[in-house]
Every structure is written in structure tokens, then in C-alpha cells.
Amino acid sequence: MLKVLKFGGSSLADAAQFAKVKHIVESDPSRRVVVVSAPGKRFSEDHKITDLLYLCAAHIEYGVSCENVFSMIRARYEEICRDCGLDIDITGELDALWLKMRSGMDREELASRGEYLAALLMADYLGFDFLDAALWLKFRFDGTVDKEASYAALQQAADGRCVVIPGFYGAMPDGRVRTLTRGGSDVTGALAAAALDADLYENWTDVSGFLMADPKIVNNPQPIRQITYSELRELSYIGAKVLHEGTVFPVREKHIPLNIRNTNAPDDPGTLILDEIQEETDNGNLITGIAGKKGYCVITIAKTGLSSESGALLRILEIVNEHGVNVEYIPSGIDIVSLVMSEEKVKSCLYTMLGEIQKALAPDSIKVTEHLAIVAAVGRRMASRPGVSGRIFATLGENGVNIRMITQGPEELNIIVGVEEKDFAQAIRVLYDTFVKE
Numbered sequence: 001m002l003k004v005l006k007f008g009g010s011s012l013a014d015a016a017q018f019a020k021v022k023h024i025v026e027s028d029p030s031r032r033v034v035v036v037s038a039p040g041k042r043f044s045e046d047h048k049i050t051d052l053l054y055l056c057a058a059h060i061e062y063g064v065s066c067e068n069v070f071s072m073i074r075a076r077y078e079e080i081c082r083d084c085g086l087d088i089d090i091t092g093e094l095d096a097l098w099l100k101m102r103s104g105m106d107r108e109e110l111a112s113r114g115e116y117l118a119a120l121l122m123a124d125y126l127g128f129d130f131l132d133a134a135l136w137l138k139f140r141f142d143g144t145v146d147k148e149a150s151y152a153a154l155q156q157a158a159d160g161r162c163v164v165i166p167g168f169y170g171a172m173p174d175g176r177v178r179t180l181t182r183g184g185s186d187v188t189g190a191l192a193a194a195a196l197d198a199d200l201y202e203n204w205t206d207v208s209g210f211l212m213a214d215p216k217i218v219n220n221p222q223p224i225r226q227i228t229y230s231e232l233r234e235l236s237y238i239g240a241k242v243l244h245e246g247t248v249f250p251v252r253e254k255h256i257p258l259n260i261r262n263t264n265a266p267d268d269p270g271t272l273i274l275d276e277i278q279e280e281t282d283n284g285n286l287i288t289g290i291a292g293k294k295g296y297c298v299i300t301i302a303k304t305g306l307s308s309e310s311g312a313l314l315r316i317l318e319i320v321n322e323h324g325v326n327v328e329y330i331p332s333g334i335d336i337v338s339l340v341m342s343e344e345k346v347k348s349c350l351y352t353m354l355g356e357i358q359k360a361l362a363p364d365s366i367k368v369t370e371h372l373a374i375v376a377a378v379g380r381r382m383a384s385r386p387g388v389s390g391r392i393f394a395t396l397g398e399n400g401v402n403i404r405m406i407t408q409g410p411e412e413l414n415i416i417v418g419v420e421e422k423d424f425a426q427a428i429r430v431l432y433d434t435f436v437k438e
Ligand code: ASP
Pocket: 008, 009, 037, 038, 048, 050, 051, 114, 167, 168, 181, 182, 183, 184, 185, 186
């Protein structure tokens, strides 16, 4: 049995958090591969080490001294090292980094040092081997991860050992350090779990997994104990975020379950994400989660005979695409089609786009509806249950929420409604109260 664990920045913020990590790792002998982020905030006005490193890089770029910023970084690592009672020469490491920075250091390499130093400390603290991510996480020249080469390299390097790996970076074919996008240690952990065919990928953070709805909108929402990868994709696409979006693919591909856990409440089971759920252990709610986002606009194009005009929809989508805008949903009727898009993306090209559609199709009417919010109810148990969507629409209607758009995915995994932004929170609350059992 092998578990790969990733600890986020808040789990590494100081020596007290390091102690929690040690306790978690040592409580289960199958927890042999540990991926760490850089230390995060200890309190709300504190700074993340990675932010400070980027700040140093900006100072260097503009020729301004970053001594003060660097001393904050130095103090944090030296404090953790001292408070954890470690022998490792972290001061020597920091001195070497400072020297390298002053002789001109690449921005990505500098940003990656947050994870590098945290992993050195954690490896020493756990008595595990330090395994540099630059030795196995390999990028291609186009910036994509070469999974095959990376997996083979990690299998060889980690082989049966207990290791701590720094997250967030790897190496280019020429050996240069390259970082993933922000929050990328989640991805490093997922790649490591996939490479080593782990039985479980545990992602340790500061929340006990996903909640069924946003706690800023719904009072005390229930946690999601189990969710499928497909459901998670639907929920995170529309707004629920706990993981870096690149995290899921490597583990899902290998059918490895992913467990989101809370370092500060290690007894909480968190959320378990699986390919398929055989035995339903959740509380039998039809809905797994509810998510939503504001800031959409809808262009509705009506033309008699539109549905039989060959290539008409294609032409509309081409026009939108030429402006670099992504269409999120396309609800349609017989001679009418609506395009739901992000207001932000459409803002600069809306009128040009409308002009082009007018010219290309000569429609009977084009209407723009702004300030729409999208709310999605996601749930594997909704599939093939008649009447769920009817209940959703009726409940929203009874509660005074005016539905402007409805779409349902072909797999019946989600029901999506468009409502006015002013009804956004109310729509989420109504759906939650109706479909989630106390
Ligand atoms: N430390 C990096 C960041 O702050 C990567 C990570 O935490 O996953 O984005």
C-alpha cells in the first residue's frame, strides 16, 4: 500500500504546522511519499513565501534592493528550523541563495526555492530522503509536462524509499528550472501519485474537503464525503475551487482516488474523489453539490428557418471564436439560439461581434441580456430520475426566482439555470434547502 501526500502552504506555515504534518505522516506507514508547498500565511496579514520570492524577483528586475524582503524569507525558514530542532544548515542554504540572487537568478528558479527549502526542512524533520523535483518532473520545450519521461524518472528515483519532494517545479530539457502555474504543488503531488501507481493521493489543506455549497451563502452547509471525478469537474468548472485545475487529470487517468484532508482536523474524513461510487455512503441527497458564478451575458439570435439553414450555427460560433471568446452554454430552440458567455471576455468586442453576426445571418432579432448568474446543481443520483428538473424549476419559481435559461448536460449529471444576478444567492439557498436533507 502506498499513499502519496501533498501538504499545502498553510500546513507548513510554522513549526507547529510542521509538527502536525509529522504526526500525520508517522501515523500511517503507507504514507511514504510527501510533496510540500512553500510555507504559507500564519495569520491573515502574513505573507506567503512564494509571494515574497516573486517580490524579490521584481525588485531584482528593476534594480531595487530586496534585502528587507529576503530577510523576511530568511527569518521564516530559520525559525522553523530552530523550533523544530533540526540540524540542517538552512542558514548556509539561504546564504547561497542570496549570493545566487545577487549574481542574477532566473525568476522561475527563484520562485521555486520556497518549495525547495521547505522540502529540505521537512525531509530532515521526518527522517525521509530529500528528492529534488528537478530530477524527475520533466517539461518539454513547449512547457507541457512530459509525463512518460517524468513517471519513468520518478519510479527509478523513488524506488521503495521514503521521500519528501518539493512541489511546484520541474526542469526543462536543458536543465533550467521551470515552475507550474500558481498552486501547482497539487499537480506535482498528482503526477507523483500517478507515476508511482499509488493507492491513494491525499491532498492535505486547511479545509475538511468540499462543502455542498458556498458557506458565505448557505449557513453551515454539509460536507461532501464522496464525489466522482466527473461531478467534481462540473462543480469546479462553475466556481467551486479547492484544487489546482490540473490536479485531477493524472490521478483520474490511473483511477487513483483523491482524498482532500484537513491538516488542522486530521480525524475528519474530508472529501474522497473517486472514478465511480459503488456503495453510496453519502446521506442519499439527490444533489452532490451546488455551485455558481455571476458575470455572464447571453446573446439570443432568432431567425425564422434558422434550424434548417445549414452552417448557420457554425458561422455564429466562428465569429465568436475569431474574437477569442469561449461560449459556455448554447441553449437553443427551433429557430432561436442563445450563446452564454463571460461578460468580462465579451466586454471589449460585443458590438463588433453583434455587427458581424447581423451581417452574416441577417437574423430577425438579436437580443443581449446582461448580468446573468449561472447556478448548477450537480449530482450523479439525478441521472434517470424523472421529475428532478421539474422540482428544481418549480421550487425556484415558488420562491420568486425568475429563471432566464435552463440547460441540462447530456449525462444528466447537472442541471444549470441562468438567473438574474440579484437572485443568485437566493437561488442557491432555495436549491440547498429543497434538496439537502438535514
Ligand atoms: N507555492 C506555490 C504558490 O504559492 C505553489 C503551491 O503552493 O502549490 O502558488
